[in-house]
Amino acid sequence: MPTRKKSIVRTPGRKLRKKPIEQQDVVAEFIARHNRRPKKSELTRARLLDAAAHTFKEKGYALTRLTDIAKRAHAQTSSIYYYFESREAIVVEVLRIANDRTLQRVNDFLAELPLDATVEDRLTAAIRGHYDIVLSQDPYTMAHMRIFDQVPPNIKKQFLGVLDETTAIWRQLLLEGQASGAIRADIDLSVTRQLLLGMMNWSIEWFRPGRLSVEDIAQQTATILFDGICTR
Structure with missing residues (x-):
């Protein structure tokens, strides 16, 4: 078979x-x-x-x-x-990461400068670094810009210490500028810092790629900071 x-x-x-x-x-x-x-x-x-x-x-x-x-x-x-533990804990972590990325990008641009760079060069580099992350479409940075004014006061208060790490760089750079004579002695540096950061952060709302690049915007900002807009 x-x-x-x-x-x-x-x-x-x-x-x-x-x-x-x-x-x-x-x-x-x-x-x-x-x-x-x-x-x-x-x-x-x-x-x-x-x-x-x-x-x-x-x-x-x-x-x-x-x-x-x-x-x-x-x-x-x-x-x-x-x-x-909560949605608020996630918010705090998202804000922290956004701040860390901004701080790192500014420091990266500053690190590219030679040791003998002027304070004007350092401020310009910091401005370039800040714009580079703010206008990069980074989701953490964009989330930070959108929700920071919406979060409860207790979250803002908790996060102020983290934000101070970023503002410390600008505070030091502006102090160096005033001490060197590059920035006038009668200028309030706290007001200058708030205006500068506010102007750069708001760019996320109006900037569109095209006529001017991110680098162009950064250079325009530095020019306005040091030379103003008047012809005199």
């Missing part, structure tokens, strides 16, 4: 699932900042923060819910509480 051959059922090979683009970006940024690959929990936390930054940027503080953040991060809403 002939033996019956067993039929072999071939199942299609299991395809590897590619990581979503946003997750690839989170991994790449984590490696760049920490020089190692993230643990699963670190990756999830970073993905939640990225989702929060994008959502706050688009919807503002009042209209953003934890469910919105979870949906964008492809996570369960309940899992957020494993990493953050």
Whole structure:
């Protein structure tokens, strides 16, 4: 009696699932900042923060819910509480990251200058660095610009100490400018700093790429700071 051959059922090979683009970006940024690959929990936390930054940027503080953040991060809403105790804790972290990125960008531009750079050169470099991050479409920076005036007073108060790290750079640069004679002695430096930062931060609302580049805007700002707009 002939033996019956067993039929072999071939199942299609299991395809590897590619990581979503946003997750690839989170991994790449984590490696760049920490020089190692993230643990699963670190990756999830970073993905939640990225989702929060994008959502706050688009919807503002009042209209953003934890469910919105979870949906964008492809996570369960309940899992957020494993990493953050509240929506306010997420807001504080998003603001902190935005401030850290701004501070780092300004310091990067200052670090490119030679040791004998004038105070005018240093202020101009700081202005270029600030515009470079503010107008970069960075979601954390854009979220910061949109929601900071919307968050409750207790969050603002908690965050003022972090903001002071950034303003300290400008305070020092302006003091050096006044001490060197580049800035007039009768100018109130606190007012100057607030006006300068306000002007640069507001550019996110009106700047559109085209006639002038980010570098052009930065140079215009430096020219107005040192030379004014009058012809005399």
